[in-house]
Amino acid sequence: MLDKTILVVDDEQDLLVMTRSIFEGAGYTQIETASSAEGALRLISKKMPDMVILDVMMPDMDGFELLQEIRAVSSVPVLMLTARGEAEDKFAGFELGADDYIVKPFLPKELLLRVQAILKRAYPEKNRIITLENSMIDLDQAEVIKNGQHIPLTAKEYCIFQKLADNAGHIVTIGLLCQSVCGEIWQGYETTLMTHIRHIREKIEKNPSEPVSLLTVKGLGYKLVVRGADK
């Protein structure tokens, strides 16, 4: 993941230096910067980066136009960076095919997490194996490996687990989990979700009634604790 090429485009030189410093501090090695849309297009024409971070307001061409130009030739993930907090901007960006959106001023951690999430989504790792305290989960095979035994996950359990794994270390609300199974209209699924969670626990935990990996956050949702993660 850390070897992906990330192109940052912003007309503010100091911001470019800062973002480069953040990414390099986090271990990313291939950071490119451009201080104008023209420069960005030149870099892109030479070699398409793995991800683009785009400022919306630039003097020569606004970020949306640049996004359109990029979208005309590539589906590379794009994160929009804007100094305007308006919802309209956000929606315009998504409509033109941006993958995510950050409003300035952002916290370094927020930028890193978002980029990480986008990269993970765009370039899924092969052999995705998640290591928990008492078991391992092979997402490609949709099975749990506990004490040398292979226990398959049902389709719904898989959906729920994947959602939790994508947000490992963070609380995933009950609503978002239900949504991952049922889609937009999920109200009323909460009790069924609890049953699924219980089943998942039976498969991944040593003692399902005292979970250490799949934690309940009372009233809010659930959190998956991955072994070796820094959170």
Place this chain on the structure above:
Amino acid sequence: MKPVERFFRKYFLSMIGVIVLFLFLNIVLFFSVLIWAWQSPDLAEISIYDISERIIADESGNLTTENDLPEILQENHAWAMLLDDKGTVVWQEHLPDELPLQYTAADIAKFSRWYLQGYPVYVQEHPGGLLVVGVEKNSLVKYNFIVNEDYIKKIFIGIIAVFIVNIIVVVLLIWKNTHHVEKAVAPILRGIETISAGQTVLLPEKGELAEINQKLNKAGSFIAKKDNARAEWISGISHDIRTPLSVILGFAGQLEDDESLPAAAREQAAYIRRQGEKLRSLVSDLNLASKLEYSMQPLRMEKVFAVEMARQAVCEFLDGGIDNLYTIDFASDPQSETVFMLGDAALLKRALCNLIQNSITHNPKGCSVSVSVICNESSTFITVADDGVGVSTEKLKELRAKTRHIESIDEKLNLKHGLGILLVWQIVEAHHGTMEITSAPQNGCQTCLTFPNGQK
């Protein structure tokens, strides 16, 4: 719009009052004139009865007159004669020379009704014949009318009908006129009300009062332009602050995490970051607050499941890594889960986050925050409570006293507590909701937001 309608109703009633007064005055004046005319000196004070009484006829037909009779006639420039059954003058006093002494039945019929050769005459039956008393020419007007009863009735009813129709027509005309004026003026009055509420107006620039409407539109758009300029200015400033602030936050964060630096330097970097974060939230609050204040932020109304919305807001805090000094609980019930309200999800979440942030900011020594969302069929109740230091009575009064408009902030320039609560007020208002703050010093603070579910 009550005052405008009240004004025109009053105006209409006062017009009716004027008409009633006018009629009453006329009736009084009319009778006054009658009484005045009645009292004017009579040209003929002479009474035919008096004269008749002064002429006495005995059984044999001989006539005797009282002594003062010639005098009375003289005073009144009158004359008198007595005709027998054949129309012959049997007695006379001051009879003008030009008048004959013999009258036919036709003559008698004529003069008793009209005039005798220009002399107005009174006629009365007398034991001695027919008494005729004449007065000076042109001193009396004689009317005679003979009508049938039906005619009188019709005239009487007709007059009443005309009177009533007149009243109705006058009232209708007044009503129509008032209505006309109201139609022209009411929009202007409403426009003034709208402008005073800080909104723009667009009145049709036609009709008799087009010029006034035009000026009102101009005033409205002028105010709007000023407000817009203000909001734009704030938006511009906050935009320009954002990029430098990103750089400050970014580098400060990195310095803070740099383990090769001395602890003191890292701590200083942490101060810079924390203060930078305060600026960050102030900038975004200021921008949104000014946009909401000047109605430049369109609401994106959609179905919002408040329970899930609140969960996500709370999770953002918990995941954002709050200090160990703080705990945030969340409570709801299964029934509330399926209820939705119409609202702008992003703004509602912002309001809730601001309330939670407020509890954290005002309790630097830590506190536990409880968030609860309860929905019934008609309303959604979002409550944020903490067990922290609470709010002084004075400050509570200030918070409740609708100081939620940006103007009041400008006047006081008091941004010590940030724009958080102001923004919550604005969001609640934009959703037609209510906000209730209860608190006691050292006894925590509780804020309850109530929103109607079905509003558009």
